[in-house]
Amino acid sequence: MEKLLLLWQSTGLANFTWGQALMIGVGGVLIYLAIAKKFEPLLLLPIGFGAILCNTPVAGIGGPDGMIGMIYHVGIETGIFPLLIFMGVGALTDFGALIARPSTLLLGAAAQFGIFATLLGAIALNLIPGFDFSMADAASIAIIGGADGPTAIFLASQLSPDLLGAIAVAAYSYMALVPLIQPPIMRALTSESERQVKMEQLRHVSRLERILFPFSVLVLCVALLPSAAPLMGMLMFGNLLREAGVVDRLSRAAQNEIINVVTIMLGLAVGSKLSAEMFLNVQTLGILLLGALAFCIGTATGVVMGKIMCKVTGGKVNPLIGAAGVSAVPMAARVVNKVGLESDHHNFLLMHAMGPNVAGVIGSAVAAGVLLALVGG
Amino acid sequence: MEKLLLLWQSTGLANFTWGQALMIGVGGVLIYLAIAKKFEPLLLLPIGFGAILCNTPVAGIGGPDGMIGMIYHVGIETGIFPLLIFMGVGALTDFGALIARPSTLLLGAAAQFGIFATLLGAIALNLIPGFDFSMADAASIAIIGGADGPTAIFLASQLSPDLLGAIAVAAYSYMALVPLIQPPIMRALTSESERQVKMEQLRHVSRLERILFPFSVLVLCVALLPSAAPLMGMLMFGNLLREAGVVDRLSRAAQNEIINVVTIMLGLAVGSKLSAEMFLNVQTLGILLLGALAFCIGTATGVVMGKIMCKVTGGKVNPLIGAAGVSAVPMAARVVNKVGLESDHHNFLLMHAMGPNVAGVIGSAVAAGVLLALVGG
Amino acid sequence: MEKLLLLWQSTGLANFTWGQALMIGVGGVLIYLAIAKKFEPLLLLPIGFGAILCNTPVAGIGGPDGMIGMIYHVGIETGIFPLLIFMGVGALTDFGALIARPSTLLLGAAAQFGIFATLLGAIALNLIPGFDFSMADAASIAIIGGADGPTAIFLASQLSPDLLGAIAVAAYSYMALVPLIQPPIMRALTSESERQVKMEQLRHVSRLERILFPFSVLVLCVALLPSAAPLMGMLMFGNLLREAGVVDRLSRAAQNEIINVVTIMLGLAVGSKLSAEMFLNVQTLGILLLGALAFCIGTATGVVMGKIMCKVTGGKVNPLIGAAGVSAVPMAARVVNKVGLESDHHNFLLMHAMGPNVAGVIGSAVAAGVLLALVGG
Amino acid sequence: MTEISFSELFLEGLQLMGVGMTIVVSFLILLIGVLHLVAAAVRRWAPEEAAPEARPAFPQGTGAVNDRRLTAAITAAIVQYRKRRRT
Amino acid sequence: MTEISFSELFLEGLQLMGVGMTIVVSFLILLIGVLHLVAAAVRRWAPEEAAPEARPAFPQGTGAVNDRRLTAAITAAIVQYRKRRRT
Amino acid sequence: MTEISFSELFLEGLQLMGVGMTIVVSFLILLIGVLHLVAAAVRRWAPEEAAPEARPAFPQGTGAVNDRRLTAAITAAIVQYRKRRRT
Numbered sequence A, B, C: 001m002e003k004l005l006l007l008w009q010s011t012g013l014a015n016f017t018w019g020q021a022l023m024i025g026v027g028g029v030l031i032y033l034a035i036a037k038k039f040e041p042l043l044l045l046p047i048g049f050g051a052i053l054c055n056t057p058v059a060g061i062g063g064p065d066g067m068i069g070m071i072y073h074v075g076i077e078t079g080i081f082p083l084l085i086f087m088g089v090g091a092l093t094d095f096g097a098l099i100a101r102p103s104t105l106l107l108g109a110a111a112q113f114g115i116f117a118t119l120l121g122a123i124a125l126n127l128i129p130g131f132d133f134s135m136a137d138a139a140s141i142a143i144i145g146g147a148d149g150p151t152a153i154f155l156a157s158q159l160s161p162d163l164l165g166a167i168a169v170a171a172y173s174y175m176a177l178v179p180l181i182q183p184p185i186m187r188a189l190t191s192e193s194e195r196q197v198k199m200e201q202l203r204h205v206s207r208l209e210r211i212l213f214p215f216s217v218l219v220l221c222v223a224l225l226p227s228a229a230p231l232m233g234m235l236m237f238g239n240l241l242r243e244a245g246v247v248d249r250l251s252r253a254a255q256n257e258i259i260n261v262v263t264i265m266l267g268l269a270v271g272s273k274l275s276a277e278m279f280l281n282v283q284t285l286g287i288l289l290l291g292a293l294a295f296c297i298g299t300a301t302g303v304v305m306g307k308i309m310c311k312v313t314g315g316k317v318n319p320l321i322g323a324a325g326v327s328a329v330p331m332a333a334r335v336v337n338k339v340g341l342e343s344d345h346h347n348f349l350l351m352h353a354m355g356p357n358v359a360g361v362i363g364s365a366v367a368a369g370v371l372l373a374l375v376g377g
Numbered sequence D, E, F: 001m002t003e004i005s006f007s008e009l010f011l012e013g014l015q016l017m018g019v020g021m022t023i024v025v026s027f028l029i030l031l032i033g034v035l036h037l038v039a040a041a042v043r044r045w046a047p048e049e050a051a052p053e054a055r056p057a058f059p060q061g062t063g064a065v066n067d068r069r070l071t072a073a074i075t076a077a078i079v080q081y082r083k084r085r086r087t
């Protein structure tokens, strides 16, 4: 029967490439990690599912006329989805700990060294045959060290869309792995007595200061680093919605409806970049390797800066909180708390680590702005 | 006054065609059915209102520059709205009864015969002068027998956009009429003793099985019928969000925010296809007739398959539950329960009918995939 | 270092124009008014923030490839955002007081004189050098007198997009200033005894009447003024969702999710029209002046009509409620209540003022339709 | 745009004011009529029987009574408790 | 479209019916097999211990009563305990 | 793209690292300054009077205790009330 032949030719089995089959497996692994290991499930589950759907042969779901392809075009190529998520992050984030102790911004700054060191690492990988990262690629890979999903997706979508899939997967995976990656580094770089340092309680932060904070950041950003203005602007807009106290409807919309809906769409759309030709190559291995490197270096420089601040202040800063500077909010702060408790069962560092933790978000948005300004031109 | 003349020429009264006036009446009837008769009000009310707005003369609300025309272009031409609704349906559906008793899939399969018989019926109508259905038209009409609104809208938007309005109206109207259409057929085809058959309680379904279910369906679909992958993929994605247990935020967004907002937009947009030239013709009569036929045949073949399963299992299956195989979740299952109670006041078939009921959703998505693959090429 | 120079050239400081800096200040003032003075914060806060972001040099956030520029293109140029907000307003509005006493529509009609008088005023301003308002500009400015944000934004986006920023700011600012603007006029035009008039309690309105109301308005609108059909249609659609009683899911979506999300986007997008060249000119001063005029005249004619109705009915209508006819729901009705209480501590006019108040919404939608039909051609 | 003299524009504006205001008022007067007609029709053909769905001030009916009793009991308990604590 | 005779179209429709129904049935029979396999695999390698998360058929039923009674009992106990402590 | 030698690229990368890190650190140090200024300004011109809206570190603190006691009292009352009704 001619119809049956036509139908057989339209089956997946008759059209599968090995690459597609493998990528469907990769999608399955991501979903497994999301559900069974609770690896950033809000993102990795939709990404994994998007990968499966977009690697279905014949259907073209990720193509220009397919549903997910269109979502990618509208939401990620334009940068709108990561920016909306950043708005939601701003509305969900309490910057109080940072306002109470602005010096923790230094820790957030130091941890960004992971980004720039990785940039150099990515270029160095070009010495190995098979790697050919441009400066834009290197910048997109490096931002994994920012430990900030939407920032990484935003930068990669602007500079290296082809690497977006691998970069997003690496960024979210390592964020989930923070409790495994960071503690050994933190222990190696600090002495027992340093880990036992107790910190003063944070001062009270008034409502007015909370309202003025987004403007402080925004004014600096607008004046000095406009290329970071979209990211930082939406982050601070979300935070202002939260702190203003007069637009609770909008704040709740940013924290719930918008971020939830956009997360579903963003995840599916990122999954469409997990195609065999873009993912199943040695570059992805390099990205995974460099991503781990970025997290390690960022943690290390954060802790080292913590040690310096400890010295300078005469022991008022526990160096461990420097590790929270990579962001990965609030996971990294919890890790700091846990490692701290190992050395002193009564020393709760969580609130103190929230300062560098949210400082890390600002730090990597600044770093993204620098990279956009210098590489994206 | 020249101004007044200009204004008179811009009134609706000066520009009305009979067709528009009649279609506004049709819109009013749909809203009446939605409110007074509770005929699928979530869809028919917006569809009816959309019809009124889009048949307003001069305003061009359904045209390429009008609000509803743009919504149609973005959401229905692309297929995105029905797919998002299908995601929500997946997040709202409990497939437990089907997982506990997979054999009920046979009932869901049998009931799809209504679709294919109607396809032939639509072609046969071409013998009557005035009808000129192409194969694509016939397929779009036939899918009404799937008793599944978003599937029907998706298929019609891809194969026969001109018939979309009539098909959507027929599909939702008959779904609302299930309690009237099905019982006589069910009673005519079964004996009193068959209707009294008691079924074993369903076994417990573990969380792991619930999580693996979407993948079982998806893998088969990807391997064998990629053309059904968009529909089935979104249905199973929604269900995975529901069952994963780690992404409740997203599951709630799919079940509420997304499905509600998209339902409003989808309804208005479908209404824009209720124009006089597309709706006020003999073809619409044919569609309404064929739609009723499709429901009746689907119910009948479902019940007949139920009788066969009853025989084969030695009386372990109540044939009535076959009627639920047309889907129309959960209305058809409730009808089964009600008809069953008439014969035995202690025989609650509701849970047993949920299996074929949700099987019918999968069955008609498969049927839609087949039609897309064979006709849509 | 060449890189540093490149970077300096990319800073905001190196690229600021005076206009941009000033407009960022304007944005700050709007946010200040929103937070500290509670001036319509739901709109003015996003508008102010949008103004800051879109006046950031280099970044181009409001440009055709920038996030807010794209949101403007999709949501405001098409008119979709104000229409969606109008749907939400409809779902939030209880027209019961108007249905119980239809004669209050006269008050809603009279208050629209503010619109048409301002139209003439805008044209008259052309006599002063520096002003050059076209008829379309004049109409867009005049609609500020409608005291209805989404209507003003809708009309301006269709007729005079360049003036949109100033018009939106003026409209929302004056709506916030209603408690200051209206009372002196109301007191000046009424006598103490008029202000003490007690009104009969409103009759009970049945559910059926509430359901039929949207159709009454819609049918008139479709038949006589199709150019108002988009605005009026969405307002009445939202109200029908509310009153139908069978689509509560959709009603809640219109009242919450949709209106909140769209308000954020709309505000940011309107902010993109607050650029120096469009805002920092004498025309904006004219618009602010004319807007205040429009509010004053509308209040006055509303009250005068109230006095006429008071005479005609032999003292059954308190003239104060005429002031509520400008709309600005529910602020104007509260102002009426407050001014009434000053003259008689036991005379609560709130419910009686709700009738003219919601009549004012309908009235200005009609006025917008007239202006679109006569000027927009 | 072609050059339009001010007086022309102003005249057009005047006309627009007249026509516009006329339409707004006529439209709303018509609407008054329609609403009265609808109200009369509803009263005649579909009157609500003793307003069955009129929403009472205490919407939960007998439940409210129970609730009120409960509230009374609870409040009494609280008062008792407070007294005991103070002593 | 090219002119297609009715009989051709009808024959094609018949074919489509046969092929389509075959596929739907085959697909769902395959799915039955897969679901049985999955169920067997789960039973074998990942059985739930005594169904810890089994949801009872009437979740609010007797449980609710128990809950309320329990709460009452517990709270009464706490009150008693507090009293004793104070004295 | 034009052919770029590895060493050129690496040098550019080094430069980028230097410049980038400098900017990040400078930006955040500037921000530290600004935040201190804002804090000082707020303390000076808009101090909160006795921190009326200060949120306590343990928001549920003593209130929770009270709440729990209250709940106990209330529930006891309900139990009593129910018993009385039944008899």
Ligand code: NA
Pocket: A145, A146, A147, A148, A325, A326, A327, A328, A360, A361, A362, A363, A364, A365
């Ligand atoms: Na970071």
Ligand code: NA
Pocket: B145, B146, B147, B148, B325, B326, B327, B328, B360, B361, B362, B363, B364, B365
């Ligand atoms: Na079905």
Ligand code: NA
Pocket: C145, C146, C147, C148, C325, C326, C327, C328, C360, C361, C362, C363, C364, C365
């Ligand atoms: Na108004």
